[in-house]
Amino acid sequence: MSVSPAPDAPARIHWSEGGADHSALWRSESGMPAPKKVVIANDQTPADTAYRLACEGTALLWRGDFQNARQLLQALARRADHKGKRAKAPKIPASPAEAFHLHRQAQSQRARTLAMLLIPFDADYTIPLRRAPDVSLACNEAYGRPTEPFVASLRELLGLIGAHEWRKNGVEIAALGDRIHPYYGVFSPIRGEYLELVNQAPLPANAKLAFDIGTGTGVLAALLARRGVTKIVATDMDQRALSCARENLHRLGFDDRVEVVKADLFPDGQAPLIVCNPPWLPGRPSSSIESAIYDPDSRMLKGFLGGLVAHLAAGGEGWLILSDLAEHLGLRPREQLLAMIAAAGLKVVARHDVRPTHPRASDASDPLHAARAAEVTSLWRLAAQ
Template structure:
């Protein structure tokens, strides 16, 4: 294949050479070849290609035994990175119409257009693992997702955080005084928090997100829900211009570097997003306004952040906790004893903090 458009979520360089393979390739042989640095262009049957990926994954080493939650977390991330680096070398080609050139292949064109737009080359090459993820995301986008307390469904886009966890949504529903208030939603994702507040009487929401896919997703969801006249979404980091009565954020929870574009919804290197939110909150609140911060303690349980860190940063930023409400995690991983991080996830608590500027100290 002489020229092609290369698609990657992790900014990997395009393969300099593609080695065609077919259904005769075994998982052991595939592992040997990708470990030598080859990119294998699968040309056989789609279902067989999926089985090859699964068989290769089963042959990868499990995370090493850990003596602490932090060691378990580091080992799990290394294992996932190895899995990505290995399995992403099985690639497939799409034609000018985004037709997947494999036998028994599903129609992938719509999923590809949703993520990449119109084709820009006669051939597009992508890892099979990424394409399978895009197909799964397309199904969520088509059928939509019901969210507790929301009238209508959220239709998530590929690469945008999927709001399947209900704990943080239910915490926000406990905030009753929202009628007539101007709201900022910082790091909106699908827009789900904005829409919950709008349906409960907020006068308007201005939302932001650094990812253009999230911006498009939130805008589309607002239109589907009939809320677009009171909802605006901007692409950018942190706060929109101006001030609001309520500023809500559900930031990424783990202060670690994201390894790909999708990771950015979960990983916040050096707490940059969270610190930016805390440092800028007071100046973006109207008098009497309040910040609503939703934060899991998983980073503390894993040893990535001290138990005192948040209190110290709130004090440094001139903020105080007016009130807070917490709930234990109820997502599936909190109950999965086979999960390497079960010891921490089973104790995870998510908290909604009501934050206000600290009162000025009167001089004596």
């Protein structure tokens, strides 16, 4: 079993079935390589056997009833969670940073194991299994137009279906009095506390123009438009985010006031107000959706701070929306952030803080509970020195 040899060619998955060799296109939005070992599984495959094979790195290509595959995935998840709870003599982290890295390592291993249950797809996104749902819309939104049959993990498919429901139903944004509809792979604005910070912070007196750096769904641009900013230029590098923002702003009636452009951080020119909500944790994302959470070497944060003075109009402010979770995890000390601000020729005009209200902040069973319970989200109002 092997993946395709050409590094630039689409990855393929290979298996033997019915005495013949088979292959198909491999899809993984998280960038997981095509499994090298694949066996056929069906309704008679015991969950314990499936879990053992998955832990060993052997993928199971499903040929049974689709709903039974979902039940098997749940059984695999229960075994993975039970294994984590009964692990003998777990290592006691020496620091919050080590606890964070161990947590990510465990989550990554769990994700790899659960991703070993695979589902076949026909060229039109039909799943050739009994009682399989119609997933064509969800697949179109994530993968684009279909081209040929492929194989993907059931866990990824369920993520696509969940993202389709988020996109269809939207997320209620109290500050907007309306809904934002996130695309697959574009971070959903479910943390309402940071939106309230942007909604309540005093606008600079001359803020008729604003830049929204890394707009994502377009929610911050929409908030600024609703607050009366005449013109907003919203930037992003991700094509899904650009399309998502344009659709949301059109639906909200702001597309005549918000221009969505593809740019790495800043657009051309200067503005009296520039807002940015970069990923809050330094680290490497393991999937497209994690790019809104993890920022390798704080690249976006450093880029925003480093370019802010050159793009701020005289007397203008840059608004940095940032959680201090990285500080409580020992990943980026407050002193480092303050040094980055000063080195960029910036000063802190004011800071507006709010505590998170999401469930994890009060979940004592969360391995990172101490850091989450202490977390504060801030809107840093910055100006040129």
